[in-house]
Structures are given as structure tokens and as C-alpha cells.
Amino acid sequence: MEVKASSGAYPVLIGPGLLNRGELWRPHLAGRQVLVVTNETVAPLYLESVREQLADLETDVLILPDGEQYKTLESAGQIWDKLVDRRFERDCTLLALGGGVIGDLTGFAAACYQRGVGFLPMPTTLLAQTDASVGGKTAVNHPRGKNLIGAFHQPRCVVTDTDTLVSLPERELRAGLAEVIKYGLIRDEAFFAWLESGLDRILELEAPTLSTAIERSCRHKAEVVAQDEREQGVRALLNFGHTFAHAIETATGYSEWLHGEAVGLGMRLAGRLSAQTGTLASAQLKRLEELLDKAGLPDALPPGLDADTCLKLMGGDKKVRNGMLRLVLLRDIGEAWITSDVDLKAVRDVLAGAQCS
Amino acid sequence: MEVKASSGAYPVLIGPGLLNRGELWRPHLAGRQVLVVTNETVAPLYLESVREQLADLETDVLILPDGEQYKTLESAGQIWDKLVDRRFERDCTLLALGGGVIGDLTGFAAACYQRGVGFLPMPTTLLAQTDASVGGKTAVNHPRGKNLIGAFHQPRCVVTDTDTLVSLPERELRAGLAEVIKYGLIRDEAFFAWLESGLDRILELEAPTLSTAIERSCRHKAEVVAQDEREQGVRALLNFGHTFAHAIETATGYSEWLHGEAVGLGMRLAGRLSAQTGTLASAQLKRLEELLDKAGLPDALPPGLDADTCLKLMGGDKKVRNGMLRLVLLRDIGEAWITSDVDLKAVRDVLAGAQCS
Numbered sequence: 117m118e119v120k121a122s123s124g125a126y127p128v129l130i131g132p133g134l135l136n137r138g139e140l141w142r143p144h145l146a147g148r149q150v151l152v153v154t155n156e157t158v159a160p161l162y163l164e165s166v167r168e169q170l171a172d173l174e175t176d177v178l179i180l181p182d183g184e185q186y187k188t189l190e191s192a193g194q195i196w197d198k199l200v201d202r203r204f205e206r207d208c209t210l211l212a213l214g215g216g217v218i219g220d221l222t223g224f225a226a227a228c229y230q231r232g233v234g235f236l237p238m239p240t241t242l243l244a245q246t247d248a249s250v251g252g253k254t255a256v257n258h259p260r261g262k263n264l265i266g267a268f269h270q271p272r273c274v275v276t277d278t279d280t281l282v283s284l285p286e287r288e289l290r291a292g293l294a295e296v297i298k299y300g301l302i303r304d305e306a307f308f309a310w311l312e313s314g315l316d317r318i319l320e321l322e323a324p325t326l327s328t329a330i331e332r333s334c335r336h337k338a339e340v341v342a343q344d345e346r347e348q349g350v351r352a353l354l355n356f357g358h359t360f361a362h363a364i365e366t367a368t369g370y371s372e373w374l375h376g377e378a379v380g381l382g383m384r385l386a387g388r389l390s391a392q393t394g395t396l397a398s399a400q401l402k403r404l405e406e407l408l409d410k411a412g413l414p415d416a417l418p419p420g421l422d423a424d425t426c427l428k429l430m431g432g433d434k435k436v437r438n439g440m441l442r443l444v445l446l447r448d449i450g451e452a453w454i455t456s457d458v459d460l461k462a463v464r465d466v467l468a469g470a471q472c473s
Numbered sequence: 474m475e476v477k478a479s480s481g482a483y484p485v486l487i488g489p490g491l492l493n494r495g496e497l498w499r500p501h502l503a504g505r506q507v508l509v510v511t512n513e514t515v516a517p518l519y520l521e522s523v524r525e526q527l528a529d530l531e532t533d534v535l536i537l538p539d540g541e542q543y544k545t546l547e548s549a550g551q552i553w554d555k556l557v558d559r560r561f562e563r564d565c566t567l568l569a570l571g572g573g574v575i576g577d578l579t580g581f582a583a584a585c586y587q588r589g590v591g592f593l594p595m596p597t598t599l600l601a602q603t604d605a606s607v608g609g610k611t612a613v614n615h616p617r618g619k620n621l622i623g624a625f626h627q628p629r630c631v632v633t634d635t636d637t638l639v640s641l642p643e644r645e646l647r648a649g650l651a652e653v654i655k656y657g658l659i660r661d662e663a664f665f666a667w668l669e670s671g672l673d674r675i676l677e678l679e680a681p682t683l684s685t686a687i688e689r690s691c692r693h694k695a696e697v698v699a700q701d702e703r704e705q706g707v708r709a710l711l712n713f714g715h716t717f718a719h720a721i722e723t724a725t726g727y728s729e730w731l732h733g734e735a736v737g738l739g740m741r742l743a744g745r746l747s748a749q750t751g752t753l754a755s756a757q758l759k760r761l762e763e764l765l766d767k768a769g770l771p772d773a774l775p776p777g778l779d780a781d782t783c784l785k786l787m788g789g790d791k792k793v794r795n796g797m798l799r800l801v802l803l804r805d806i807g808e809a810w811i812t813s814d815v816d817l818k819a820v821r822d823v824l825a826g827a828q829c830s
Contacts (some may be wrong), residue, residue, distance in 0.1 A: 189546070189550060193546060196615060196621070196622055197615075200615050200617050200618055200621060203788075227624065228585070228622050228623060228624055229621065229622065230621060230623070231610065231612065231620075231623045231624055231625055232624070232625070253588065255588065258553060258554075258557050260557050261557055264553070264557060264586065264587060265553055265585050265586065266585060266587070266588045267584065267585055267588055267589075267624055268588055268589070431560075
């Protein structure tokens with residue numbers, strides 16, 4: 117499939133065995149210098165396959181530790197040091213082999229090295245395959261806030277090898293489903309219904325079902341991004357559940373929960389808030405809760421995290437404008453809307469209802 | 474004057490007393506949160522004037538040490554820490570009060586905070602007023618290379634108060650003239666001739682002459698940038714003299730020479746190379762050397778720096794593509810061109826001729 121961004125179009129390749137099919141993605145490298153950035157979990161599984169495809173080029177590899185806690189300016193600094201050491205030039209390409217952390221971090225490093233060099237992500241988690249690889253958002257975390265330092269930088273090509281999901285822990289697969297379900301919730305009732313009946317087949321990694329789910333999610337994201345590359349309007353709908361999620365992740369230091377798990381709970385809370393404020397029918401809220409249950413996504417805040425701490429952290433998120441809380445809510449399954457004047461008491465009630473007892 | 478960039482147009486205000494005329498530039502702030510970034514030299518002179526104009530807004534100030542050696546990722550980190558501490562939101566504005574270092578660094582911090590917030594430079598050196606404020610290039614230095622980490626980010630408005638030049642040391646004024654002379658050399662013979670007769674009046678800070686020189690330089694830069702925002706083609710002409718200059722600055726650790734002094738020598742060397750390779754007439758080279766002499770710009774490498782070290786560092790500059798040296802040369806006064814296959818021996822000869830004996 118093809119993604120159109122205002123700065124040009126780029127292909128998203130989706131299918132089994134793509135890491136070994138260099139002839140399909142090598143034409144999208146910017147020049148002969150390639151730095152592969154990956155982590156200690158992914159490297160033993162897939163690095164050799166990728167390196168074989170690059171054998172005749174000037175390549176180097178940087179292997180970082182695994183985890184959201186390494187999505188930092190310091191890690192970006194390590195990438196830049198390596199690029200300067202090796203005298204990588206303006207037409208080099210950074211190839212990100214790994215999940216969302218590796219992709220966001222490497223994309224940010226590519227955006228800022230010499231004011232922008234080539235970026236080619238090869239996402240190896242369901243979350244990164246459906247979400248992080250389309251849209252051009254790159255970033256690192258600040259100790260007190262997620263994704264606070266970043267840039268918009270479009271990839272030259274996205275290589276989504278569905279075979280890599282075989283090695284993904286089931287917990288991460290379930291977390292990845294959160295963003296897939298999100299597209300059903302915010303803009304595609306038919307896709308939501310398809311997921312209600314087909315979720316088991318995805319969890320069993322049935323190949324065609326998996327490919328369909330990834331492609332449909334990417335198409336949704338690409339459509340929204342093409343309409344609104346710089347996140348001024350409709351793109352904000354993609355943040356459904358994310359204001360809650362970022363607060364939870366900030367409170368727990370990004371290490372306790374997976375991003376998709378936090379988003380899963382965030383969507384549940386945003387759904388409950390929508391029902392409570394009267395915009396979502398209770399039957400539809402029930403469908404939402406049941407599908408999230410089936411995906412095994414959390415239905416309560418982490419132990420020890422209370423409603424007030426969460427509420428305070430939500431105010432520090434970038435969805436705040438002039439001190440008013442801006443949230444994405446649901447009118448129906450498949451129909452989201454943005455409101456800028458959310459009653460903070462209602463938000464607190466919903467959070468309090470999800471506290472661990 | 475107005476600068477058109479592909480991402481929109483913004484005004485450049487040029488004239489005396491503008492720092493105190495908030496009514497002219499305040500409409501260009503993005504929202505009510507403003508962080509003023511300045512340095513220890515400029516703050517005692519102008520910070521109070523600027524703060525008075527912002528009295529009713531939510532403002533904060535970060536005062537950094539003065540010098541190119543502070544144009545680092547660590548300084549950008551200090552800006553980001555302050556923004557996060559103060560919970561500055563996506564509609565905040567970073568106001569850069571100072572020379573090119575403060576402008577480049579603050580612009581980079583603005584480009585990456587929450588993936589892009591408002592940026593309003595108030596340049597206080599001739600160099601920054603004529604060059605650094607137009608074009609959207611922002612960056613910090615890497616220990617082994619100038620401007621290696623950066624982004625393209627357009628300002629909301631540029632406020633050039635010519636009164637600030639009164640406090641500028643004469644050495645910096647002369648260094649700033651290098652970029653002014655550059656526009657004459659690369660694209661405007663008439664402007665070069667005007668400078669040959671009017672340079673003394675600029676050095677005496679005669680106001681109308683100064684304003685004309687700044688405006689004409691900004692217009693030239695704006696024209697080139699409007700044609701080519703992302704530096705794919707003609708914009709590279711603006712790098713006339715800069716490949717030599719960056720090598721000198723890297724060798725001396727950015728602290729011995731001012732940027733404009735390095736550019737002044739770089740233009741001289743590029744001019745001599747042009748004459749040596751037969752594209753520039755010797756009479757025209759003589760005019761170039763005489764005007765640079767009049768501006769008091771250097772005609773030899775710093776003591777202890779030899780031709781081979783320089784040549785090696787030029788290969789590490791980002792004007793290299795596929796291992797070939799790319800340089801801007803002159804065909805005539807007012808006419809520059811880019812060549813990608815420069816004879817390295819000729820470059821070495823020119824450098825050797827400028828070694829301190």
C-alpha cells in the first residue's frame with residue numbers, strides 16, 4: 117500500500133518474509149551508507165537476515181538495550197555519535213529494526229542528523245506495525261513526559277514483515293491489538309464488528325487475518341494523516357484513549373505497563389466517560405468493554421495509582437490548551453469527536469471507579 | 474519585509490528601537506507562554522526592555538553562558554528541562570535574544586519541543602541579523618562537527634533592532650560583514666560595488682547605510698530560501714566559503730575565531746581556488762581580496778593549523794556526496810556556481826598558500 121504525506125508518498129510493504137526480500141525495499145535506501153539500529157531482544161532473531169541483504173553496502177549496527185526507558189535523548193546521542201564516527205553523510209539511511217521504541221527513537225535521530233536523513237523502519241511488533249510506522253511522528257521521552265522531544269519526519273518506506281510476530285510475546289500481541297481496536301472504535305464500525313468475530317484468529321496468528329488487520333489499521337491511519345499531517349484537526353482523533361494512557365505511563369515510569377495496555381485502559385475510561393456524559397449508549401459501551409476483555413486488556417489502574425495523581429498528570433499532557441482539558445470521546449462505535457471543555461469532576465469519577473481496591 | 478517559505482510567510486522587522494516596540498511583534502507570539510533564551514553578555518543590556526514588553530504574559534527566562542562552545546545538545550536539554558518544569562504547552566513561544574548561537578540553539582529547541590512550538594528570534598549581532606534569522610536552519614554542534622544535529626523550523630517573526638549593534642564589539646561587526654559581502658560575491662555585483670564605496674560608513678554605524686546592508690542581505694537570503702527551502706539546489710550557493718570555514722572552526726574548537734572571520738577567510742580561499750582553476754579573472758580576485766582586507770577579515774590560517782589537517786576536516790563536512798568534494802566557486806563577482814568534482818590537490822595548494830609561516 118502507498119501512504120500519501122504532504123511531503124511526498126512512500127510505500128508500506130506488508131507480508132510474510134519481507135526482511136529477506138531486499139530486492140523489494142533496497143531501492144528505497146537513500147544512498148550507500150546504512151546504519152541499522154536495533155535492540156538486544158530483536159538483534160539475535162532478525163539482524164543477520166537484514167545484514168545479508170545489505171552485504172555490499174557500507175553498513176554499521178547499533179544495538180541498544182530493550183525497553184521504553186531507553187527511548188531517551190541519550191540514546192539518540194549514541195546514534196549521532198556513531199553516525200559522526202563513521203562519517204555518515206547526508207544521503208545515509210537509518211534502518212530501525214524493532215518495535216515502537218526503536219522506531220520512534222531512530223526516526224528522531226534521522227530527523228535531526230544533518231537536519232534530516234533517510235529513515236526506513238522495519239517494525240517487529242504488532243503495535244509498531246499498525247501504528248508507529250505511519251504518520252511521521254518521531255520522538256524521545258523526557259524524564260517527566262512521554263514524547264516531549266520530537267519531530268515530524270516521514271520514512272522512505274516501511275517494511276512490515278508479519279513473520280516477525282511469531283517471536284512476539286503474547287502479552288505484546290494483545291497490547292498491540294489496542295490500537296487495532298481503536299480504529300474500529302473511532303471510525304469504522306464494520307471493522308469493529310469484524311474484530312468481534314475474528315479476534316481469536318488474530319490471537320492464533322492466522323496469517324491472512326493478521327495481514328488484513330494490519331493493513332486496515334494502516335489504511336485508517338494513513339487516511340487521517342494524509343488529511344492532516346501536522347496534527348491540527350482530525351488527526352487528534354487518533355489520540356483516543358491516549359491522554360489517560362500517557363498519564364498512567366508517566367506515573368509508572370514507562371516500565372510497568374506496555375503502551376498498548378495503557379491505551380487499552382485509556383480507551384475503556386474514555387468510553388465510560390462518553391457513556392457517563394450521555395454521548396455513548398450503554399449497549400455500545402458494553403460491546404467496547406467486551407472486545408477489550410477478549411483482547412485481555414486491563415480494566416483497572418495499576419495498584420497504588422490513584423485518581424488524583426492521574427488527573428494531575430493528564431493536565432501535563434500536550435492535549436491541554438489554555439488550561440482546558442481536551443479529550444477525544446465517542447458518540448457511537450465508529451464515531452469519535454473532540455471536545456475542549458471536559459468536566460474535570462466527571463474525569464475524576466471515571467478514574468476513581470477504576471482504582472485498584 | 475516579508476519572507477515566503479513553503480510552510481508559510483513571516484515578517485522580518487528591521488529598524489532602530491524595535492525591542493521596545495512590543496505592539497509590532499507581540500501579535501506574532503503563538504500564545505501566552507513565552508520563554509526568553511539569552512546569554513550572560515546580552516541579558517544585562519537588553520533583557521529588561523524585552524521583559525517589559527511581555528509583562529502581562531506567562532514568561533520565564535533562561536540565561537546561558539556566552540559562546541559557540543555552548544551551542545550543544547546539553548544547552549538544548551536545559552531549555553527543554555525549563556519548558557517541562559514550567560509546563561509550557563504546545564502553543565508556547567521561544568524568544569531568542571542574542572546572536573547566532575542563541576538563535577540556532579533556541580530555534581532547534583523550539584523545533585523539537587512537542588514536535589514544534591513557536592520561535593521568535595531577536596538577533597543582536599550583524600551576523601545573526603543578516604544571515605542566521607532567515608532560512609529556518611536551526612542546529613547545535615556535535616563535538617566533532619558544526620551544526621550536525623538540527624532541524625528546519627521557520628520563525629513566526631524576526632525582530633532586528635539595529636540599535637543593538639551599538640554594543641557589538643568592532644571585531645564582531647567586522648566578522649558580520651563577511652556574510653554581507655558574500656551576497657555581493659555570489660549574486661549581486663551592484664551590491665558588491667556599493668559595499669566597495671560604502672563599507673566605511675557601515676563600520677561607523679551610520680544608521681541608514683546599516684539598515685540598507687541588512688535588508689539587502691536578508692532579501693537575498695530570503696529569495697534563495699524561497700526558491701529552495703530544503704537545500705536541494707541553489708541554496709547551496711549560500712555555503713560559499715563555508716566548507717573551508719567549518720574545517721577551520723572544527724580544528725580550533727569553535728572558540729578561537731568568530732564564525733564570520735572563518736567565513737571571510739573561506740571566501741578568500743574559495744576565490745583564490747576559483748582564480749587558480751581559471752574560472753575567476755585575476756582583476757576580480759583582487760577586488761575580492763581588497764574588500765575583505767578593508768573589512769579587516771583574516772588572510773591566513775590560524776597559527777599551527779596546516780593544510781592537510783584542514784583538507785581532512787573538509788572531507789567530514791556535509792558538503793560531501795559519495796566521497797567527492799562539492800564546493801561553491803566564483804565565475805565572476807556576483808556569479809557563483811557549484812561543482813562536485815573539485816581537484817583535491819588544487820584545494821591543498823590554496824590551503825598551503827594560506828598557512829601561517
